[in-house]
Amino acid sequence: xxxxxxxVPHLALALTLTACVTxxxxxxxxxxxxxxxxxxxxxxxxxxxVTHYALDLAYTPDDRHLTGRALLTARAAEDLSAxxxxxxxxxxxxVEVDGKTADFERSGQELTxxxxxxxxxxxxxxxxxxxAGEPQTITDPDGSxxxxxxxxxxxxxLGQPVGSMAWYPGNHHPSDKATYDIAVTVPQGLTAVxxxxxxxxxxxxxxxxxxxxxxxxxxxxxxxxxxxxxxxSRTATRDGLPVYTAVDPAETRASRAVxxxxxxxxxxxxxxxxxxxxxxxxxxxxxxxxxxxxxETQNRxxxxxxxxxxxxxxxxxxxxxxxxxSPKTWRDMWLNEGFATxxxxxxxxxxxxxTAQQTFDAxxxxxxxxxxxxxxxxxxxxxGNPPGAADISGRPVYDxxxxxxHKLRGALGDKAFDTLLRDxxxxxxxxxxxxxxxxxxxxxxxxxxxxxxxxxxxxxxxEGKPGKP
Ligand code: TRP
Ligand code: ZN
Numbered sequence: 001x002x003x004x005x006x007x008v009p010h011l012a013l014a015l016t017l018t019a020c021v022t023x024x025x026x027x028x029x030x031x032x033x034x035x036x037x038x039x040x041x042x043x044x045x046x047x048x049x050v051t052h053y054a055l056d057l058a059y060t061p062d063d064r065h066l067t068g069r070a071l072l073t074a075r076a077a078e079d080l081s082a083x084x085x086x087x088x089x090x091x092x093x094x095v096e097v098d099g100k101t102a103d104f105e106r107s108g109q110e111l112t113x114x115x116x117x118x119x120x121x122x123x124x125x126x127x128x129x130x131x132a133g134e135p136q137t138i139t140d141p142d143g144s145x146x147x148x149x150x151x152x153x154x155x156x157x158l159g160q161p162v163g164s165m166a167w168y169p170g171n172h173h174p175s176d177k178a179t180y181d182i183a184v185t186v187p188q189g190l191t192a193v194x195x196x197x198x199x200x201x202x203x204x205x206x207x208x209x210x211x212x213x214x215x216x217x218x219x220x221x222x223x224x225x226x227x228x229x230x231x232x233s234r235t236a237t238r239d240g241l242p243v244y245t246a247v248d249p250a251e252t253r254a255s256r257a258v259x260x261x262x263x264x265x266x267x268x269x270x271x272x273x274x275x276x277x278x279x280x281x282x283x284x285x286x287x288x289x290x291x292x293x294x295x296e297t298q299n300r301x302x303x304x305x306x307x308x309x310x311x312x313x314x315x316x317x318x319x320x321x322x323x324x325x326s327p328k329t330w331r332d333m334w335l336n337e338g339f340a341t342x343x344x345x346x347x348x349x350x351x352x353x354x355t356a357q358q359t360f361d362a363x364x365x366x367x368x369x370x371x372x373x374x375x376x377x378x379x380x381x382x383x384g385n386p387p388g389a390a391d392i393s394g395r396p397v398y399d400x401x402x403x404x405x406h407k408l409r410g411a412l413g414d415k416a417f418d419t420l421l422r423d424x425x426x427x428x429x430x431x432x433x434x435x436x437x438x439x440x441x442x443x444x445x446x447x448x449x450x451x452x453x454x455x456x457x458x459x460x461x462x463e464g465k466p467g468k469p
Contacts, residue, residue: 028118031083033110035173039330039389042109043162044173045084048119050074051178053220055168058185058207059192059227061154066090067132070168074127076119083119085111085129086162087169088147089136096128111169129169136166137290141390145290153248154190154228156288158295158302159221161330161392170220174326175432177217185209186227193226193246195298197280214298216278217430219326224297226284237263237281244282244300251285254306259283261309265316265347272346273317274422277324277429283312296340298323310344317343325428332434333392334383334460338401339421345402360406363399364465384435384460404459408442411452416445435460 035044054071068090076083088109095104095113103114111129119125135148135157146163149156157167165172181199184192188206196214203209214223230246237243243262247255262281270276282300291304294311296318303311321339345356354362362368366375374395383401386392409417424433424441443452458466 028079028081028115030112031078031080033084033112035171035175037173037329037331039386039392040162040173043086043165043330044171044176045086047078047080047083048074048076048125048171049176049178050171051124052180053168053170053178054181056183056185057167057225059155060187061150061190061227064134064150064155065132066135066148066167068130068168070127070129070131070170072127072129072170074125074171076121076123076125078121080115080119082112082114085113085127085169086165086172087111087129087131088138088162088165090131090133090166092169093130093132094128095130096126098125102127109165131169138163138166141388142393143390144293144393149288149290151228151248151286151288154186154226156227156284156286156291156302157223157225158291158297159223160295161221164220164223167225172220174219174221174330175328177219177326177430177432179216180214180218180223181211182214182223182225183209183211184225184227189229190227191230191232191246193224193230193232193244193284193300195223195300197242197299198244216298218298219323219432222296222298222323222326224284224295224300224302226286226302228286230284230286233259235263237266241266241276242280242282244280245284246282246300247285248287250287251306255285255303258307258309258312259285261312262316265309265313268347268350269313269316269320269343272343272418272421273320274426276319277425278319281316281319283307283315296322296336310347313347314340314344320425324430325425326432328432328434328437330389330392331385332438333386334397334401334404335433335435335438337393337398338383338405341398341402342405345406356406356409360403363403368399379465382461382463384456400459404455407455407459408452411450411455412442412445420445 031047034041037043050072052073056069058067086109095102097115100116105112137145138147146158147166182194185207186192188208192210194212196212199213200211231252233245235243245259278299280299284302294303296315301315317340322336345359349355369375377395378399381387381396383396
């Protein structure tokens with residue numbers, strides 16, 4: 001590592017993302033060790049954008065050993081002498097930038113790479129990282145497990161919000177989406193499933209390589225790898241969209257009926273939310289001891305056991321809300337979960353069950369859940385501003401955020417709200433957006449004399465239960 005001579009402004013704040021000149025005189029900044037997220041300040045990095053990840057992984061469940069080669073294609077957003085990647089655990093063996101061996105340094109989850117000769121703003125560059133080790137299971141501030149989760153017959157890699165840094169180096173923040181090629185080599189007899197479409201499957205010398213291709217941009221928290229013995233089914237919807245499901249044999253019987261409804265749920269979702277944004281769909285149903293939740297991994301959500309139809313509706317709705325239009329920061333989680341939860345309400349309404357209004361009313365009356373503590377939790381904090389990193393998946397981010405959307409529906413009318421459901425993900429397809437973008441957009445759909453500010457103040461940002469309207 002060269003020493004960095006800081007040429008810095010007087011602001012203490014600037015120290016974190018500061019300009020500098022290397023001792024050999026190359027100009028350029030150090031990128032920065034975080035993307036500025038209010039809840040996960042070290043997640044992601046500054047100074048560049050990744051456009052593509054090519055991951056070449058090999059895993060042996062017996063000794064939990066992962067070897068990886070990550071080839072990132074990126075563009076410098078400023079002149080850079082060095083930049084950071086996020087990687088938690090694992091041993092880094094070598095790093096190259098544009099084919100030249102690069103010095104690197106590790107500190108916690110930050111892998112700092114010195115760019116030989118520096119990088120010029122706007123330049124495309126490639127970073128190759130060779131690494132190996134036993135990937136870590138990460139415990140989140142809320143106690144949930146993510147990262148690399150060993151299972152009885154393989155492993156499951158999940159990344160919300162920061163678990164993907166356990167299995168590959170990258171810019172692990174949703175603000176930087178990229179396309180992916182993920183190749184996974186496993187002992188013959190096991191299957192490796194990932195995002196996108198299966199482009200190749202080759203067996204040689206007792207090992208099988210599964211190559212998965214994601215051509216649509218993906219936030220890194222939505223990347224997944226599932227390794228194990230699965231019953232695989234490959235079908236298609238009536239529109240010809242490929243459906244790939246992989247189910248742990250212990251869960252096949254319980255999963256069969258609901259997974260058969262994937263095409264029907266997708267058709268309903270497309271009618272409600274607009275064209276499906278990706279090139280394939282499906283599901284992974286596995287059994288990972290530590291896993292207590294489902295995740296909307298891109299193309300094919302992961303379930304910790306046979307899902308209910310309602311949970312399937314929720315995770316498939318995320319393909320529009322969260323996966324196609326992704327949050328700019330983890331403060332915008334309510335947009336993901338509010339829409340996915342509202343999708344459940346709409347599904348129930350369209351199936352002839354409770355109307356969305358009845359669901360709203362039951363939540364408001366604290367009678368929705370059998371356990372009073374759950375009803376109380378709905379009001380524990382404002383969904384637009386969770387108090388801490390441990391709260392980004394808290395109940396208000398789901399239920400009360402859906403109530404925000406229902407209040408909007410009331411203010412806009414059903415017709416404009418239907419437009420919002422389709423055009424919000426349509427306008428930000430394969431991109432990112434934050435709460436301010438959403439508030440501005442929603443206001444643009446309102447009648448000229450209809451100010452939505454009271455909804456934001458009371459329902460999105462207000463403490464406690466909003467008063468009766
Ligand atoms: N975001 C996931 C979903 O809605 C659920 C989830 C992921 C979750 N990580 C979590 C819930 C941690 C609670 C805690 O499908
Ligand atoms: Zn969700």
